[in-house]
Amino acid sequence: ISTLHFIILMVFGNAIGLNFFRLTDKGVMFVFFFVYMNTQIGMAFFLSSVFQNTRTVVAFGFIFVFASSLMSSFLVGPLVDQDSKAVIWLELVPPFALFRGLYEISNYSFKGAYQKTEGLTWSKFSDDGNGMTEVFIILLVEFPLFMALGWYLEQVLGQVGTRRHWLFCLGGRPRQDNTKVDETEHTSLNMEQEDVREEYERVQNMGNSDSHSIVLHGLKKVYPPQGGQPAKVACRSLTLAIEKGECFGLLGPNGAGKSTSINMMVGFMTPTSGHAIIEGHNILTEMNRIYPMMGVCPQHDLLWELMTGREHLLFYGRLKNLKGQELQCAADDALKSVNLYRNKVGDKKVKTYSGGMKRRLSVAISFIGSPRVVYLDEPSTGMDPASRRNLWNVIKQGKEGRAIILTTHSMEEAEVLCDRLGIFVDGGLQCVGDPKGLTSRYGGYLVFTITTGPDHSQAAHDAVMRLCPEAKKTYSLSGTQKYEMPTSSISVADVFSGMQSLRSQIQVQDWGVANASLEEVFIKIAKKKTAAEYM
Incomplete structure (x- = not known):
């Protein structure tokens, strides 16, 4: 110009x-x-x-x-x-x-x-x-x-990405954190749940493993004091191993450190201490080798408004060394997988796309070029139910032969897609395991709900307490009451038997019993961690 x-x-x-x-x-x-x-x-x-x-x-x-x-x-x-x-x-x-x-x-x-x-x-x-x-x-x-x-x-x-040693041209490397977890962190780690400690010990004893695409060793990020505020620990010594073909879900409230953890893994941020091995390469010294083998769907879409969806895919495909007919076919397949191929939607400028369409394009970009590791940061945000279901199928099919890290606020999405889950609260991993295992281990109770007329609320409450003295009321409004009943004290059969007797005594409009859901487990762990910090 x-x-x-x-x-x-x-x-x-x-x-x-x-x-x-x-x-x-x-x-x-x-x-x-x-x-x-x-x-x-x-x-x-x-x-x-x-x-x-x-x-x-x-x-x-x-x-x-x-x-x-x-x-x-x-x-x-x-x-x-x-x-x-x-x-x-x-x-x-x-x-x-x-x-x-x-x-x-x-x-x-x-x-x-x-x-x-x-x-x-x-x-x-x-x-x-x-x-x-x-x-x-x-x-x-x-x-x-x-x-x-x-x-x-x-x-x-540079303020973005992993900084290199000032003599990197001569082979200089940044000083690495030789201590995988410092003393204070190790002490707190011993007080964590058993599954977190087992994951830590598994990583420590792993050595070199070709079956694991992602291995995190004490990954930690501390933001320096700013504006009179003290230093903030965004990620506390994250130690984790993810195998090929596994989708690992990171759950946690806003500000828990999920996106910070991913940003360190993809090279957007430099860890304060610790390191990660991605497909055998250290993020502190070998990010240039890691970039071609990873795909990223960031939390916020990074798209060019004046480019079409296809042009985005062709651009990122070239970065993954795709050429000629192979590149064109990869772009077509990616557009088809996220329903942007029909009616030449993929050939329209991104500024005409809805929020859900932009999100689908970001997911398609993350999978183009057959990356070995894919990071999906809240990929289904802004999508309608049909598009979300289709996206889940794309992620399920794309899981084969690669490791996927997924962050989400949808418990349903986590249960459908993830082989294992980790619940993140205040920068630390509070539990880790498969969805059903976490529900049974950290739930440990039945959720019992009963609805009666306002005149019978007290009678219903008294009957529930006779049935299970350890029951804990968690909700009460307009005749509807909800309880948590420890499975160590009562079984589902006992609940059914007790309700048959109660229905002959008072008018019960509705009732139900179910195992604790993943969402309830998540809320319970988050509240427990928050309460412990203020004690």
């Missing part, structure tokens, strides 16, 4: 007869501005790696260019007239080099107009006092230099 603007400027300058454009060799003019614009692009990359905030970069860039351009008129001209060598040092700053070039072009244009000759040409670069050669050399060297410096600083100081 900048080149196009300059060409238009050259054409306009020649059209109105400005000597600056008319007398100067068009090749000299074009190459000079083209090289300078590329140097400015390189400098922009360099500045963006130094500053964290985009607005700060833009503001600093404008102020720097404006101030240096203003100073150039006071410094460069007098130094050139004095034939001072100090001008070369000034030209190392791109705006000063630009001014020197404009100074030379203007002088030759002025002389050309006065002497009725041409202005600056390539042959005049060798004239005494002509500084265009040194300006060209400086700008040509600075462009790749700025680009290289920007790339290097982004690798070692």
Whole structure:
């Protein structure tokens, strides 16, 4: 775009007869501005790696260019007239080099107009006092230099992704956390539930295992103090192993640390301590090898509004080394799998998609290129029931031969898709196991509901307490009462027998008994953890 603007400027300058454009060799003019614009692009990359905030970069860039351009008129001209060598040092700053070039072009244009000759040409670069050669050399060297410096600083100081050692070009590696779990964390770990401790011991004794795609060793993330607030532990020493062909679900309330854990695994964040092994590669030192073998559906859609769904898939497919017919077929299959193929929906711009359609496209992107590991962060958000069911089928079919980590707020989705679950509360794993095992282990009670007329509520309550003295009332409203009955004290048969007797005594409008659901187990564990923190 900048080149196009300059060409238009050259054409306009020649059209109105400005000597600056008319007398100067068009090749000299074009190459000079083209090289300078590329140097400015390189400098922009360099500045963006130094500053964290985009607005700060833009503001600093404008102020720097404006101030240096203003100073150039006071410094460069007098130094050139004095034939001072100090001008070369000034030209190392791109705006000063630009001014020197404009100074030379203007002088030759002025002389050309006065002497009725041409202005600056390539042959005049060798004239005494002509500084265009040194300006060209400086700008040509600075462009790749700025680009290289920007790339290097982004690798070692970047705010997004895993930072590399400052000598990574020479094989330097960041210091790793040799202690898998520190003393305080180990002490608290021993107080956790048995299944969490067993998972920890399994990972510690695992060694190198080809059957596990994801192995997390004490993964921890602490956000530093900010705005007067203390440091926040977002992930507390997560230790976990996930096999090929397994879908592992991370459940937890908002702010529990689920997305933070995934962001560390995919390289968006650097762990404070601990590490993860993904398909045999360490996230601290080998993320470049991990990227091609993973697929990610982030919590919030990262899509380009002006691109079509198919263009997104083709773009990400190329990143996974798909080419030609294989790439086209992969894009078609991905669109078909998420119901975006019919009526050429996949060929429409993303800005026309609904929230659910964008979510389906994000899931399709995560599976293209046959990744070995897939991270799905709340993939069904915003979908209608039919689309959600179809998405579940896609995930079930895609599970074969790869490991999947799924975060969700839907207990039904977790039970349908996940082979194992982990409940995350306040950055820590509170329990881990298969859905049925967790329900039976952490439920341990029957959920009994009875509805009577308001006049019989007390009688119904008394009857329930006689039937199961350990019963705990959890809900009561307008004659409907709900109880938790420990399975160690009563069986389903006992409940049926007791209800037959009770129905002959009072008017029972409705009643029911069921095992504890996964949702109830989740709420119970979350409340228990929260209550323990305030004790």
